[in-house]
Amino acid sequence: MRICMWVLALLFVFGFAWEVGADQNVPTERISGSAGDVLEDDPTGRLKVYVYELPNKYNKKILQKDPRCLNHMFAAEIFMHRFLLSSPVRTFNPEEADWFYTPIYTTCDLTPTGLPLPFKSPRMMRSAIQLISTNWPYWNRTEGADHFFVVPHDFGACFHYQEEKAIERGILPLLQRATLVQTFGQRNHVCLKEGSITIPPYAPPQKMQAHLIPQETPRSIFVYFRGLFYDINNDPEGGYYARGARAAVWENFKNNPLFDISTDHPTTYYEDMQRSIFCLCPLGWAPWSPRLVEAVVFGCIPVIIADDIVLPFADAIPWEEIGVFLAEEDVPNLDTILTSIPPEVILRKQRLLANPSMKWAMMFPQPAQPGDAFHQILNGLARKLPHAQSVYLKGGQKILNWTEGPVGDLKPW
Numbered sequence: 437m438r439i440c441m442w443v444l445a446l447l448f449v450f451g452f453a454w455e456v457g458a459d460q461n462v463p464t465e466r467i468s469g470s471a472g473d474v475l476e477d478d479p480t481g482r483l484k485v486y487v488y489e490l491p492n493k494y495n496k497k498i499l500q501k502d503p504r505c506l507n508h509m510f511a512a513e514i515f516m517h518r519f520l521l522s523s524p525v526r527t528f529n530p531e532e533a534d535w536f537y538t539p540i541y542t543t544c545d546l547t548p549t550g551l552p553l554p555f556k557s558p559r560m561m562r563s564a565i566q567l568i569s570t571n572w573p574y575w576n577r578t579e580g581a582d583h584f585f586v587v588p589h590d591f592g593a594c595f596h597y598q599e600e601k602a603i604e605r606g607i608l609p610l611l612q613r614a615t616l617v618q619t620f621g622q623r624n625h626v627c628l629k630e631g632s633i634t635i636p637p638y639a640p641p642q643k644m645q646a647h648l649i650p651q652e653t654p655r656s657i658f659v660y661f662r663g664l665f666y667d668i669n670n671d672p673e674g675g676y677y678a679r680g681a682r683a684a685v686w687e688n689f690k691n692n693p694l695f696d697i698s699t700d701h702p703t704t705y706y707e708d709m710q711r712s713i714f715c716l717c718p719l720g721w722a723p724w725s726p727r728l729v730e731a732v733v734f735g736c737i738p739v740i741i742a743d744d745i746v747l748p749f750a751d752a753i754p755w756e757e758i759g760v761f762l763a764e765e766d767v768p769n770l771d772t773i774l775t776s777i778p779p780e781v782i783l784r785k786q787r788l789l790a791n792p793s794m795k796w797a798m799m800f801p802q803p804a805q806p807g808d809a810f811h812q813i814l815n816g817l818a819r820k821l822p823h824a825q826s827v828y829l830k831g832g833q834k835i836l837n838w839t840e841g842p843v844g845d846l847k848p849w
């Protein structure tokens with residue numbers, strides 16, 4: 437057993453444990469047609485990205501102060517920067533760039549317990565934009581319409597961890613023309629603007645890989661979930677948390693033998709997901725959680741309970757085919773809904789999940805791999821090209837208002 441895991445770990449280092457591990461017992465299947473094919477696109481040659489050179493205080497220094505940011509679920513902002521620096525799509529000639537990227541770590545400001553607080557992010561972002569718009573001519577040309585920013589915090593560029601406050605603030609005015617690359621995805625929400633690219637949260641690839649168990653291990657758990665049902669710490673009322681969806685899971689199924697659900701976080705969490713058929717992915721404070729990535733990586737069918745969620749790379753990953761979607765109000769019927777899914781449908785979803793391209797698309801590995809989340813982001817940016825002529829402003833035209841927004845945000849950073 438030990439040796440077996442070691443072999444898998446070793447294979448992973450060379451890049452394709454999942455493909456090698458996808459043996460005769462777990463056949464894989466790929467979807468023909470747009471979704472499956474787009475996932476395997478190679479962005480090289482399809483776009484050129486110019487990386488602004490910023491003082492270290494916008495990125496490296498911030499990380500030095502708190503290396504925990506490297507393992508946080510919002511670490512994509514750091515790894516995307518590293519990835520782009522050595523990516524073949526990078527150009528050193530801004531005149532030929534399709535996209536401009538500003539490497540800024542707005543989410544790397546953690547409390548002692550590791551919660552990111554985005555209070556400084558708006559001032560930091562304004563400061564960076566001020567800098568690039570004064571030192572280079574490209575921002576003013578479009579006021580950011582050919583620029584992209586990685587803003588992975590809970591509510592993206594609304595920069596607040598509480599939803600009502602985030603909605604009240606709205607997207608930072610200076611980013612209104614830019615393309616936002618963010619984890620937050622919910623339809624008809626002020627913090628998700630059209631044209632944004634929704635990405636998965638960061639889950640440490642090495643850590644997941646270290647817990648791989650043999651693929652032929654039977655999936656003996658029907659429904660699995662570990663996490664909070666109520667958020668008593670943040671809400672003394674007993675927690676109207678996750679719009680009540682998580683509480684409903686607990687209240688309806690805590691004694692149901694098909695449901696292995698609890699708040700305990702066992703050391704075998706990742707192994708347990710590989711022994712499960714369905715993994716619940718209910719909303720929490722945000723519509724998504726790292727469970728979504730973990731479920732796909734571990735081949736456990738994600739049961740997505742988050743009304744109006746916009747899933748990562750939804751134009752490339754066939755979520756409807758690999759997952760199960762449940763309206764929040766249908767949680768009380770979860771058992772009947774899941775037990776009535778025909779076995780052949782379950783098997784097909786498992787075969788699709790066993791396809792390594794699904795797993796890579798959800799991860800930010802180091803070094804990068806073809807088809808991983810970095811490449812999906814680039815593919816998303818490439819699909820938005822060419823820019824419409826209308827993004828280029830006529831001489832001196834200004835659309836953004838630099839003094840809009842809460843007064844506190846206007847102070848220097």
Ligand SMILES: *[C@@H]1O[C@H](CO)[C@@H](O)[C@H](O)[C@H]1NC(C)=O
Nearest residue numbers: 569570571572573574576834
């Ligand atoms: C861009 O426009 C601002 C005014 O909105 C100006 O202060 C700045 O100098 C301009 N940048 C360049 C490089 O000309």
Ligand SMILES: *[C@@H]1O[C@H](CO)[C@@H](O)[C@H](O)[C@H]1NC(C)=O
Nearest residue numbers: 835836837838839840841842
């Ligand atoms: C910019 O926003 C500020 C604050 O909301 C407002 O007072 C000002 O009139 C706006 N300027 C323009 C040109 O719309």
